[in-house]
Amino acid sequence: MARPTIPHIPSSEITPRTVYDGRRDFLKAAGFGLVSGAAIMSGLLPSASHAAQITRQKIERFGKTPYGQEETLTLYEDVTTYNNFYEFGTGKSDPAANAGLLKPHPWTVSIEGQIKKPKTITIEELLRLAPLEERIYRMRCVEGWSMVIPWVGFPLAELIKWAEPTGNAKFVEFVTLNNPMMMPGQNLAVLDWPYTEGLRMDEAMHLLTLLAVGLYGEVLPNQNGAPVRLVVPWKYGFKGIKSIVKIRFTEQMPVSAWMKANSREYGFYSNVNPAVDHPRWSQATERRIGDGLFARRRKTLMFNGYAEQVGQLYTGMDLRKYF
Numbered sequence: 135m136a137r138p139t140i141p142h143i144p145s146s147e148i149t150p151r152t153v154y155d156g157r158r159d160f161l162k163a164a165g166f167g168l169v170s171g172a173a174i175m176s177g178l179l180p181s182a183s184h185a186a187q188i189t190r191q192k193i194e195r196f197g198k199t200p201y202g203q204e205e206t207l208t209l210y211e212d213v214t215t216y217n218n219f220y221e222f223g224t225g226k227s228d229p230a231a232n233a234g235l236l237k238p239h240p241w242t243v244s245i246e247g248q249i250k251k252p253k254t255i256t257i258e259e260l261l262r263l264a265p266l267e268e269r270i271y272r273m274r275c276v277e278g279w280s281m282v283i284p285w286v287g288f289p290l291a292e293l294i295k296w297a298e299p300t301g302n303a304k305f306v307e308f309v310t311l312n313n314p315m316m317m318p319g320q321n322l323a324v325l326d327w328p329y330t331e332g333l334r335m336d337e338a339m340h341l342l343t344l345l346a347v348g349l350y351g352e353v354l355p356n357q358n359g360a361p362v363r364l365v366v367p368w369k370y371g372f373k374g375i376k377s378i379v380k381i382r383f384t385e386q387m388p389v390s391a392w393m394k395a396n397s398r399e400y401g402f403y404s405n406v407n408p409a410v411d412h413p414r415w416s417q418a419t420e421r422r423i424g425d426g427l428f429a430r431r432r433k434t435l436m437f438n439g440y441a442e443q444v445g446q447l448y449t450g451m452d453l454r455k456y457f
């Protein structure tokens with residue numbers, strides 16, 4: 135079956151502009167402000183999906199990286215219609231159907247807690263913090279399915295350096311938008327809204343940890359967590375909190391929404407680990423979306439295959455205890 139290739143901008147086609155100009159183009163094309171009719175028009179592509187009103191917006195400038203070049207990408211259609219985003223319903227197709235209610239701009243992220251000075255950053259400013267790059271990551275949901283997604287973003291470490299946390303900052307907590315008008319799933323008490331997540335500071339600073347603003351060379355679709363979400367490829371998908379409005383540096387380990395909901399089943403670390411089963415099912419294998427329902431399940435790899443890069447973060451820790 136034909137697989138899509140990664141959107142590719144040959145370096146020969148990148149005009150020698152300043153980075154700043156490039157970003158402005160992206161901001162315009164993304165509808166992130168500076169609205170100019172021509173720029174917007176050039177950024178709009180007809181949607182491939184039947185949800186007719188959804189527009190797809192290209193990201194004009196991002197660097198290529200070697201991450202995941204050997205992987206077969208999960209189809210765009212699957213990445214954007216088979217989602218977990220409980221703020222829009224608990225069914226896999228609910229987010230694609232309902233996330234049109236979310237207005238991802240204007241958008242600001244407030245940065246608080248153990249930092250020199252609390253700040254708020256607009257999505258436009260955030261996009262200027264570091265050059266955007268594309269990274270293809272394997273993603274593993276705790277439910278037992280996996281995907282390969284070409285993200286566009288930059289390392290969370292860049293934002294953390296800009297935020298200037300104090301020496302007391304040991305963890306980072308993330309919070310999703312809390313707005314039942316835009317997120318109708320929040321009218322149901324499935325989770326204690328807003329959705330929250332957390333990382334230890336060294337996990338947050340690890341260069342594999344991304345703040346993503348796009349996928350497949352385009353601005354994040356709402357159902358994938360527009361306008362900005364976390365991507366931590368060695369952890370179960372639920373650590374990848376979507377539509378972030380707050381980042382808080384803390385001394386104490388944050389309690390995530392899933393820990394609150396069920397601390398027996400969901401711990402703070404949530405590292406992909408085929409040797410530590412979920413209390414209700416095995417984590418030894420996974421179904422790669424796109425392989426077909428009758429395909430053999432794949433073996434799940436320690437740290438989702440990123441052990442070489444992240445294993446040392448956990449030396450000496452009992453990963454059965456710190457699951």
Ligand SMILES: Nc1nc2c(c(=O)[nH]1)N[C@H]1C(S)=C(S)[C@@H](COP(=O)(O)O)O[C@H]1N2
Nearest residue numbers: 217218219220275310329371372374375376
């Ligand atoms: N705010 C929020 N973030 C969330 C979720 C959610 O329900 N709400 N679901 C998580 C889970 S379980 C997964 S597997 C990933 C799915 O991301 P994707 O739909 O972009 O593949 O998002 C994570 N981030």
Ligand SMILES: [Mo]
Nearest residue numbers: 275276371372
């Ligand atoms: Mo998940």
